Amino acid sequence: MDFNLPDDLREVQATIRDFMLSRVEPRAHEIEDSNSVPPELLKEAAGLGLFGLSIPEEYGGVGLGMLGRCAVYEALGQGHMGFGGVVSAHASIGTSGLVKLGTEEQKQRFLPRMASGECVAGFAITEPSSGSDAANIRTRAVKKDDVYVLNGTKHYISNAPIAGLLTVIAITDPARGSRGMSAFLVEPQSTPGVRVGKIDEKMGQKGALSAEVIFEDAEIPAANLLGPEHMGYREALGILTAGRVGIAARSTGAMQRLLDLSVAHAKTREQFGQPIAEFQAVQFMLAEMEIAVQTSRVLWQKVAWMVDEGQDVRRMASVAKYHATEALSQVADKAVQVAGGMGYMKDSPVERYYRDQRLLRIYEGTSEIQKIIIARDLLA
Ligand SMILES: Cc1cc2nc3c(=O)[nH]c(=O)nc-3n(C[C@H](O)[C@H](O)[C@H](O)COP(=O)(O)OP(=O)(O)OC[C@H]3O[C@@H](n4cnc5c(N)ncnc54)[C@H](O)[C@@H]3O)c2cc1C
Known part of the structure; x- marks a missing residue:
């Protein structure tokens, strides 16, 4: 057994730790006071590949395995946890569904822009009436010709106020209970009927913005169904x-x-x-x-x-x-x-x-x- 991280991962980890401690932490007060992350820091993060950590190289990402990603997440835990929160919500739950379940067309459409940081991602399952009891979500997606019509409310969704793409979990077949759940790729900034609510005022993790996402007869193209229909809880x-x-x-x-x-x-x-x-x-x-x-x-x-x-x-x-x-x-x-x-x-x-x-x-x-x-x- 070898408990040492491979040299290349140690180098990547050291680079990101140095970025967090020398570039981000000195601006912690600014992030705290403004509750926002300076765009130039996000750009630098993108330049370091942080938005493409989990995205395969063929789509412009760094394509790290889980050990490599986690080595970077450990470095992201240093310096400013809010900043680390923005990047990790994108790179982990925001991206992993698409990388794992996406069709080639979906990956080509979104992953390169996500890897460059142009399109920030998030993941939405939680609702006001179902947090821990996530099997009980109420957001409905009804198939109508070549679209799914979504209605419902998600809340506390990390990155929602800046997200170009959200993986949204909704019920497609209520008769199947929690087995009737499906995932959708939703572009909140450009889809009529999708509204991002007021930014949450939180105890900490300033700069890592979360908000409600409201769906009112939002028509999501059937091509944006992620993975099988009724993939289940x-x-x-x-x-x-x-x-x-x-x-x-x-x-x-x-x-x-x-x-x-x-x-x-x-x-x-x-x-x-x-x-x-x-x-x-x-x-x-x-x-x-x-x-x-x-x-x-x-x-x-x-x-x-x-x-x-x-x-x-x-x-x-x-x-x-x-x-x-x-x-x-x-x-x-x-x-x-x-x-x-x-x-x-x-x-x-x-x-x-x-x-x-x-x-x-x-x-x-x-x-x-x-x-x-x-x-x-x-x-x-
Ligand atoms: C800042 C922030 C960002 C978030 N980002 C996201 C996001 O990006 N996407 C997303 O989908 N969600 C997100 N969430 C939601 C988060 O995952 C939920 O808040 C969490 O799962 C808890 O749900 P809840 O808040 O409804 O608490 P509740 O489920 O109401 O829980 C309240 C308490 O009851 C306990 N409890 C509940 N059920 C049981 C049980 N069966 N046995 C024992 N104890 C129990 C809980 O452990 C907790 O202590 C975010 C939340 C916050 C605060």
Whole structure:
């Protein structure tokens, strides 16, 4: 067994980490204040291939496997979690359905523009009345000649305000229950009857915009049906499985950054005539943070490797997401403690991480839902 990332992936990871820390993090206040990501930073990200991570090279992407993608997601977890959120929602759940299920014509139509960053992508399943209970969505798609007519409301959809393409899950055959679900490629900016609502005001992850998406007799060409009609809940949700490994990797990156900031602070901040790093109580917090980083990293690396080997990762993706996101919350709390009062101040990166990280235990399946998936699989 070799636990080292291959040299080429380590180089890519280092490049993205450097971009996040030297280009994005210094502009964190601007992103926080304006709740938007500077377009030139998104352009730079596109130039680095971040929008084409999961897109095969023949369509203009970088074509990384899951291990490579997750190595990049770990780097994206550092610097600014909102910025990382925009890119990862596009590169993971926004793109993976099309790459996995799309026809050649659909891929040619969308993937090159997605890889260049011209067309930002998102994924929409959640509705006001069905979050964790995603099998109970109500958005309906009714076939009428060569279009599907969509009606319903999605909410909390990441990237919706800037998205050129959304993978939307709707019910095509209510008689089949959750087996009657289908996926559609929807262009929200140019499709009559599709409206993006008010931008959500969130606790954190500023710059990563989410919003409601409303469908009122929106006619989606039948050519935009993604995958088989009535593909069903299991397959539709399969799009999220890989995303969960990515969240575990992003969480690991965020923990690494918090640990690095905490070590640096502990070495320089003096109380009682010595650096606070001399106090065992502080050392224990740093040690616990390191344990969280190392265990989370080994887990995402294992699950990403399993994905690349073609193994079924439904249980293990949930194990990795649960472990890393819960660990991150504890690490963020300790980082505030090590920083003391400074960690509670708005101009401290630790304060920002404390707010930003909370989302990771909620989206793409809450921690409770991850435990349900794990237990069901164990008992099956
Ligand atoms: C900022 C943000 C961005 C998002 N981006 C997207 C996106 O891009 N696309 C998308 O489709 N969705 C997105 N979501 C939605 C997200 O996936 C849901 O919020 C999440 O799945 C939880 O659903 P809910 O908010 O309806 O909570 P609920 O399902 O109402 O859950 C509330 C609480 O009840 C618990 N609970 C529910 N059912 C059970 C059960 N059976 N057993 C035990 N506990 C249970 C939950 O774990 C949670 O603690 C986003 C959400 C946010 C906040």
